[in-house]
Amino acid sequence: MTDSNRVLIFDTTLRDGEQSPGATMTHDEKLEIAELLDDMGVDIIEAGFPIASEGDFRAVSEIAQRSKNAVICGLARAQFPDIDRCMEAIKHAAQPRIHTFIGTSPLHRAIPNLSMDEMAERIHDTVTHARNLTDNVQWSPMDATRTEWDYLCRVIEIAIKAGATTINIPDTVGYTAPRESADLIRRLIETVPGADEVVFATHCHNDLGMATANSLAAVEAGARQIECTINGLGERAGNTALEEVVMAMKVRHDIMPFDTGIDTRKIMHISRRVATVSGFQVQPNKAIVGKNAFAHESGIHQDGMLKNAETFEIMRPEDVGLAGTSLPLGKHSGRAALRAKLKDLGTEVGDNQLKDIFVRFKDLADRKKEVFDDDILALVSATTEGADAIQLVNLRVTCGTVPAEAEIELEIDGKDQQATSEGDGPVDATFKAIRVLHPNKARLQLYQVNAVTAGTDAQATVSVRLEEDGMIATGQSAHTDTVVASALAYIQALNRLAVRRAKVGPGADKREISYKEM
Ligand code: KIV
Ligand code: ZN
Numbered sequence: 001m002t003d004s005n006r007v008l009i010f011d012t013t014l015r016d017g018e019q020s021p022g023a024t025m026t027h028d029e030k031l032e033i034a035e036l037l038d039d040m041g042v043d044i045i046e047a048g049f050p051i052a053s054e055g056d057f058r059a060v061s062e063i064a065q066r067s068k069n070a071v072i073c074g075l076a077r078a079q080f081p082d083i084d085r086c087m088e089a090i091k092h093a094a095q096p097r098i099h100t101f102i103g104t105s106p107l108h109r110a111i112p113n114l115s116m117d118e119m120a121e122r123i124h125d126t127v128t129h130a131r132n133l134t135d136n137v138q139w140s141p142m143d144a145t146r147t148e149w150d151y152l153c154r155v156i157e158i159a160i161k162a163g164a165t166t167i168n169i170p171d172t173v174g175y176t177a178p179r180e181s182a183d184l185i186r187r188l189i190e191t192v193p194g195a196d197e198v199v200f201a202t203h204c205h206n207d208l209g210m211a212t213a214n215s216l217a218a219v220e221a222g223a224r225q226i227e228c229t230i231n232g233l234g235e236r237a238g239n240t241a242l243e244e245v246v247m248a249m250k251v252r253h254d255i256m257p258f259d260t261g262i263d264t265r266k267i268m269h270i271s272r273r274v275a276t277v278s279g280f281q282v283q284p285n286k287a288i289v290g291k292n293a294f295a296h297e298s299g300i301h302q303d304g305m306l307k308n309a310e311t312f313e314i315m316r317p318e319d320v321g322l323a324g325t326s327l328p329l330g331k332h333s334g335r336a337a338l339r340a341k342l343k344d345l346g347t348e349v350g351d352n353q354l355k356d357i358f359v360r361f362k363d364l365a366d367r368k369k370e371v372f373d374d375d376i377l378a379l380v381s382a383t384t385e386g387a388d389a390i391q392l393v394n395l396r397v398t399c400g401t402v403p404a405e406a407e408i409e410l411e412i413d414g415k416d417q418q419a420t421s422e423g424d425g426p427v428d429a430t431f432k433a434i435r436v437l438h439p440n441k442a443r444l445q446l447y448q449v450n451a452v453t454a455g456t457d458a459q460a461t462v463s464v465r466l467e468e469d470g471m472i473a474t475g476q477s478a479h480t481d482t483v484v485a486s487a488l489a490y491i492q493a494l495n496r497l498a499v500r501r502a503k504v505g506p507g508a509d510k511r512e513i514s515y516k517e518m
Contacts (some may be wrong), residue, residue: 007249007258008225010201011037011242012046013274014059015075017233019049022279022445022465024472026496027059029277033230034063036270038070041261042242044097044225049075050089051082057089064093071136073097078126087133098130099168101140104147104155116151123155124162131163138166140203145169145176145184153192160194166225167198171214174207174237181214182221189222201225204240206232211240212287216248219258230274231282231289243267243288243320251315268321269346276381279465279474281448288320291374321346328372331365338376345373347380356383364459367480374452378461378478382488388495389413390438397483399426408433408487426483431490442466442497446474449482462489466497473497 072093076082090096202218204211232241406429419436423429446465475492479485
C-alpha cells in the first residue's frame with residue numbers, strides 16, 4: 001500500500017479538535033464545518049465520538065447522512081457498546097468507518113488494569129466485532145510512541161489479522177521527534193506481518209511543536225494517512241495542522257513528492273470559520289493561516305516584494321484562498337458589490353444574513369474610510385441567522401480617569417429594558433449592566449480582543465466564551481468600538497446558551513465520557 005504517493009487526509013477537527021476544553025461547537029456549526037471539509041477534498045472526516053453524548057451521536061449521524069465525498073468516521077473505545085453505537089451513528093454514510101482504539105503503553109494499560117495478554121485478546125475481539133459491522137475499520141494503539149516495541153508489533157499484527165484496514169500510530173502526548181517518528185513507521189511496515197495489506201496513519205500532537213515535522217517524516221517513511229485538524233485545533237498544544245502538512249507537501253513537492261486531494265484555495269475560509277465557531281483565534285504569526293503569514297511589512301521585504309514577489313514569498317496568497325489584490329469597499333458600495341465581494345471571499349450567505357451584514361457594513365463604512373476583506377469577514381462571523389432573545393439597543397459608557405459606568409438598553413423578548421452599572425473598566429461595567437437585566441450564572445471562560453486591520457479606526461473582533469452547568473457557548477462580534485463589540489459578543493454567547501438550554505435541557509449536551517476513560 002505504500003508505493004503510491006497519494007496521502008489521505010483524515011481530519012479530526014470535529015473529534016480531537018472539538019474535544020479541546022472550550023472548543024465545543026454547536027450542532028449546526030459542526031454540520032457547517034463538515035460540509036466545508038467535504039467540499040475542500042478531505043478524504044476522511046472523523047465526525048465525533050458517538051457514545052460520548054447525545055449531541056455527539058446526533059452530529060455524527062447527520063454528518064454521515066449529508067456527506068457527499070468523504071468517508072465518515074466515528075470514534076469508539078475498545079468496547080462492544082461503543083462500537084455498536086458508533087456504527088449506529090455512521091450507518092447512513094455512503095462510506096462509513098469505525099475507528100476503535102485502546103491505550104497500549106504501560107501507563108495506559110494500567111488504567112483498565114489489563115495484562116498484556118488480556119489487552120491483546122480485547123483488541124482481537126473488538127476489531128473482529130467492528131469488522132463484522134463494516135469493512136472499513138481503523139485501529140489505534142493510543143500512546144503508541146511510548147509502547148514497548150515488541151508489544152506494539154504484537155498488537156498491530158493482531159488488529160490486522162482481525163480485519164483492521166488502517167493502522168493509526170498516535171503520538172498521543174506529542175513526545176516523539178521527526179527521526180524517531182520516521183523510524184517507527186518504517187520499522188513497523190518492515191516487521192509486522194500483513195503491514196503491506198493496510199494503510200499506516202500518523203496522528204501527532206504538538207506538545208513539543210513537532211507535530212507537522214513528525215507527520216511529514218512518517219509519510220516519508222511510508223505512512224499514507226495524516227490525521228490532522230484545521231488550525232491545529234486540539235487539546236493542550238493541539239494536533240498536526242492540516243494546512244501546514246498539505247501546503248508543505250505542495251510547496252516542497254520537489255523533496256516530498258506526495259499528493260493530497262485538498263483544494264488548497266479553500267483553506268483560508270475554513271480556517272476562519274473554525275476559529276470563529278471554536279472561539280480559538282489563530283495566532284497572527286501562525287504558518288499558512290496567520291494574519292501575518294503573507295504580510296510583508298518591513299521596508300526591505302516590501303522593496304523586494306515589489307520587484308519580485310518570489311523574493312520573500314514561497315507560495316502565493318491565492319493558493320490558500322487569500323484574494324491577491326483586493327479593492328476595499330467604501331460607503332457608496334451597494335448590496336450587489338457586497339454580495340460579489342462575499343462570493344470572492346468564498347462565503348455564501350442567505351438573503352436574511354446578507355441584509356444583516358449589509359446594515360452592519362453601512363454602519364461600519366460610515367465610521368471607517370475603507371472596508372477591507374478582513375473587515376467584511378469579521379462582519380460575516382458576527383452575524384447569525386435567526387432571531388435572538390436579547391438584543392442590544394443602546395450603550396453609553398463613561399470611563400477614563402473617573403470610575404467606569406455603563407448605561408445599557410436591551411430588548412429582551414421584545415421588551416425594552418435599561419440598567420446602569422459601575423465596573424472595573426468599561427467592559428466590566430458593560431457586562432455587569434447586562435447581568436442586571438439578564439441575571440445568569442454563566443462563567444466567563446475567555447475574553448479575547450483582536451484588531452482586524454491596521455490603524456486606530458480598525459474594527460475589533462471580540463470573542464467571548466461562557467460556561468454554565470457544563471454547557472459552553474461562544475459569541476463573536478466586530479465593531480470599531482471595542483466596548484460595543486464586547487457587549488455584542490457577550491450577548492451573542494448568552495443567546496446561544498439560552499438556545500442550548502432550551503433545546504437539550506441542562507447538561508444534556510455535555511460530553512459524558514472522555515475518550516481517555518476506559
Ligand atoms: O491522540 C490520540 O491518541 C487519539 C486517539 C484516540 C487516536 O486521539
Ligand atoms: Zn489525538
